[in-house]
Amino acid sequence: MEGSGSSVPQGQSGLRFQNWAGTFGCRPERFYRPRELREIRQILVLAREQGKRVKVVGGGHSPSDIACTDGFMIHLGHLNRVLQVDKEKLQVKVEAGILLSELNLELDKHRMALENLGAVAEVTAAGVIGTGTHNTGIQLGILATQVVALTLLLASGEVLECSESLNPEVFGAARLHLGALGIVLDVTFQCVPEFRLREIAFPSTLTQVLDELEEHLRNSRYFRFLWFPHTDNVRVIYQDPTQQAPRSSSSWFWDYAVGFHLLQLLLWLRSRTRAALLELRAALEADPAIRAHFPVEIRFCRRDRIPLSPCFQRDSCYINVIMYRPYGRAVPLARYWLLYERIMRKHGGRPHWAKAHSCTRKDLEEMFPEFHKFCALREKLDPNGIFLNSYLEKIFF
Ligand SMILES: Cc1cc2nc3c(=O)[nH]c(=O)nc-3n(C[C@H](O)[C@H](O)[C@H](O)COP(=O)(O)OP(=O)(O)OC[C@H]3O[C@@H](n4cnc5c(N)ncnc54)[C@H](O)[C@@H]3O)c2cc1C
Known part of the structure; x- marks a missing residue:
């Protein structure tokens, strides 16, 4: 048993954490930036002794308060090394605090790549999953779904290696962990050989793109579209692997959108995409008080078997509602959000865990067939709730 003796990291007090969007913040009692596992363990011991809660923050990009705490906050920015590259299996093992922007550069050296990424790369390996x-x-x-192994530091101080063959039940759940099962120490990703993408974008209309949805899904590996609310205008975007030399490395979307502040997202079954989007359009037309001034982004994902995955057992469509806050100023969103969430729920939507939503445990048990299993595992691994925060309390109790 480790004591909390004199070598315990001191941490900082008085710091304020704010998420990327500036929508949530907190004042952790102590803020730690450990350099090794021994220090993280000591912080856990100290937290147990003092009855404090612990939260690891990654890149702080979640627009909700999922990473907030008034207890001990741990930042793993010093634990950002690439631990192992297996060029035969095309797998990479990294420390949990590595940013995807750092990982992408490393993979480039080995002519490897992650097969799919979110819209930004200043996020950590443990945070994105x-x-x-x-x-x-x-x-x-x-x-x-690209994770083939990970290591968790449990509330008890035990280090648990997880994969399909080692502690498979924990592995299954911990790939989408909500920061609720333990501290992720490292992650092993399945990669693919490096590839380049060619983007083709063209205009369409909402009804047309919905009529031709199956075709678009077949036509392009990374198909998505943007719908401009209050109009019928759509921009269809195809991205596909190419052998052509790169011509531009810039993404206009996030380059010009540094002021984006609030986003909320729910998703649902692909077959319901049409009905839900047309209902959203009709509802916006019927309510002139709502001004949705930013494109709605529609994306698609393959089904999986991860208990808390929004794509659990069903191919899914994500509908991303965004509001821009110019210079950080507040814009009216509540009415838009409520309308959107009501429609998505009606069509069988599930929440995106990083985003704002109002789902309770009862709702989530209906939406996620294995929600109760995740809860039971969480209670087993963290019986005293050391990794809880107010976001998790809202969904687990
Ligand atoms: C501009 C922008 C674009 C975005 N684009 C997309 C997108 O395209 N697709 C999409 O799905 N999402 C998108 N997001 C959301 C983003 O991908 C998620 O919020 C992601 O979780 C952020 O990673 P992070 O490292 O910032 O994690 P944080 O927000 O810091 O943390 C997320 C969760 O992980 C936990 N955590 C972090 N590290 C650890 C660890 N080592 N051990 C245990 N728990 C840990 C935290 O406690 C918290 O619960 C976007 C967000 C922004 C701001």
């Missing part, structure tokens, strides 16, 4: 980050491509799963 923890909330179910996804991109698009009906043949491609969420990022957590």
